[in-house]
Amino acid sequence: MSEDVSAAMSPARGVAFRGGGFLPAPRPLYSWLAFPVLLTLWQAALSFGWVSPVFLPAPTDIAVALWRLTVSGALWQNLSVSLLRIGFGWIIGSALGFVAGLAMGLSSRGRAVGMPLVSALYPIPKIALLPLLILWLGIGEAPKIATIAAGVFFPTAIAAFSGVDAVPRSLIRMAQSFDLPMAAILRKVVLPAALPSILAGCRISVSTALLLVVSAEMIGAEFGLGAFLLAEGNLSRPDELMAGVVVVSLLGLGFGALIGLAEKALLTWR
Amino acid sequence: MDLIVEVKRHAYDRLTVLEDVSLTVRGGEIVAVIGPSGCGKSTLLGIAGGILAPSAGSVRIEGAPPADCLNPLTYVFQDFALLPWRSVADNVAFPLEHHRLPRGERERRVMDALRRTGLADVAGVLPKQLSGGMRQRVGIARALVVRPAVLLMDEPLSALDAQTRELLIEDFLDLLLREQVAAIYVTHNFAEALRLADRIVVLSRRPGRIKDVVAIPLPQRERGAASAQAELAELGARLWSLIRDDASIAEREVADV
Ligand SMILES: Nc1ncnc2c1ncn2[C@@H]1O[C@H](COP(=O)(O)OP(=O)(O)OP(=O)(O)O)[C@@H](O)[C@H]1O
Ligand SMILES: [Mg+2]
Numbered sequence: 001m002s003e004d005v006s007a008a009m010s011p012a013r014g015v016a017f018r019g020g021g022f023l024p025a026p027r028p029l030y031s032w033l034a035f036p037v038l039l040t041l042w043q044a045a046l047s048f049g050w051v052s053p054v055f056l057p058a059p060t061d062i063a064v065a066l067w068r069l070t071v072s073g074a075l076w077q078n079l080s081v082s083l084l085r086i087g088f089g090w091i092i093g094s095a096l097g098f099v100a101g102l103a104m105g106l107s108s109r110g111r112a113v114g115m116p117l118v119s120a121l122y123p124i125p126k127i128a129l130l131p132l133l134i135l136w137l138g139i140g141e142a143p144k145i146a147t148i149a150a151g152v153f154f155p156t157a158i159a160a161f162s163g164v165d166a167v168p169r170s171l172i173r174m175a176q177s178f179d180l181p182m183a184a185i186l187r188k189v190v191l192p193a194a195l196p197s198i199l200a201g202c203r204i205s206v207s208t209a210l211l212l213v214v215s216a217e218m219i220g221a222e223f224g225l226g227a228f229l230l231a232e233g234n235l236s237r238p239d240e241l242m243a244g245v246v247v248v249s250l251l252g253l254g255f256g257a258l259i260g261l262a263e264k265a266l267l268t269w270r
Numbered sequence: 271m272d273l274i275v276e277v278k279r280h281a282y283d284r285l286t287v288l289e290d291v292s293l294t295v296r297g298g299e300i301v302a303v304i305g306p307s308g309c310g311k312s313t314l315l316g317i318a319g320g321i322l323a324p325s326a327g328s329v330r331i332e333g334a335p336p337a338d339c340l341n342p343l344t345y346v347f348q349d350f351a352l353l354p355w356r357s358v359a360d361n362v363a364f365p366l367e368h369h370r371l372p373r374g375e376r377e378r379r380v381m382d383a384l385r386r387t388g389l390a391d392v393a394g395v396l397p398k399q400l401s402g403g404m405r406q407r408v409g410i411a412r413a414l415v416v417r418p419a420v421l422l423m424d425e426p427l428s429a430l431d432a433q434t435r436e437l438l439i440e441d442f443l444d445l446l447l448r449e450q451v452a453a454i455y456v457t458h459n460f461a462e463a464l465r466l467a468d469r470i471v472v473l474s475r476r477p478g479r480i481k482d483v484v485a486i487p488l489p490q491r492e493r494g495a496a497s498a499q500a501e502l503a504e505l506g507a508r509l510w511s512l513i514r515d516d517a518s519i520a521e522r523e524v525a526d527v
Contacts, residue, residue, distance in 0.1 A: 269396055
């Protein structure tokens, strides 16, 4: 009844669609085009003389420099030293951070002690500690590795802590209700449940390690990517300098991809 | 085997949750516990199974559990509590892994539990691939695999939709009667309590005390019959009259946090 009346009073109108936008959709073509377009513009800027090669070398020049450095062995000489430092620093920092994070996640005392310390020390740029560490540990590899380890420690500890803290209580209760020993609960319930958070922490810690190795090597090192970049800058060789920057960037991408693989292999259950 | 729960008092900090709640479950008996929300039902169940220590009171077992029983008091959880990284079969095997069993016994028990809960076809599947009802079946299979004497079930169906509940409750009943397992079954749902229980313990609002114990004389197998409905409806009305005022007050309560 009432519908008929209202229909008679006003003419029918369509309801306009207003739910568009704000939805992420995959656009793979754009991703693939972004790099070539950028490189082409960059190359054009130099070929047409809009920018001087003294300030910015052309992509082709950088590629040539990269090839030259690879063939001469200079690249590997520096890269291998940096990789070793990252490797040692990351493993030490991760191991310590993991243990500290677990202690904070599992024990109330650990949390009470650890939380204020971590909150106070995490924001310190770890590179600021390098001079102090050199005073303590001498001028060899130790202070650089220690700086990286300190940088890696905090994100790892925080990730491990929040991962353990977020393990559903009901899963732990369940395991306890079947009389599982503590160690088995830790191994079979807590660690697997915390793994996603721990791997997310790894993503942050590897980029921190990369950042710190370059910075530390710029402050004082004979070899390494940071030392190389600094030397090339001092010698005003922008093409080789940029080649070094490209290597650092590729290294970061490579680490990210490794973590991505680990996530894919270990977290299929999510 | 009998389970005797005697809670004189239980409090979280200064909030008293249970007072003078005693409850005995004899072999094979199904006891439902109902009461307004927040009255301490989950707390009572936690105390009964030894994962909460009562502020004052005790829990005892009298008589021996079945010979092959590995965990006399076994929970079935409202949120299923499955390990999402383990397959169905591995979830069911979980409570056996830290026990020494004769060769092949573990696999035999797991297969047996899967078969009895209708999960044999999905043994290799991850929990995320299953519907809620199937997940709770895994929870049941994991409980059966240890051959429990008393199942402690905290609203095992309340995370499921109404139709799945209807299907599962019949399966629960079949299993409980066939295996002669006793159970404490906590629920908000009168129909579930009336379908399953030999006795229904009605708790008052917090601090929970036993307000009444309603026995259902009718055997479970006969409760589906049309002739039984009048009697069940009468019992349901009695439950509701016991609980209504408390429930309405509990529902308006503002949490003090
Ligand atoms: N760990 C805890 N710490 C403090 N208070 C708690 C804790 N667990 C439960 N409570 C409180 O104790 C009271 C009883 O909780 P309980 O979970 O036993 O009630 P319930 O009857 O199972 O409720 P529901 O029907 O909502 O499941 C509630 O008021 C709750 O907020
Ligand atoms: Mg509850």
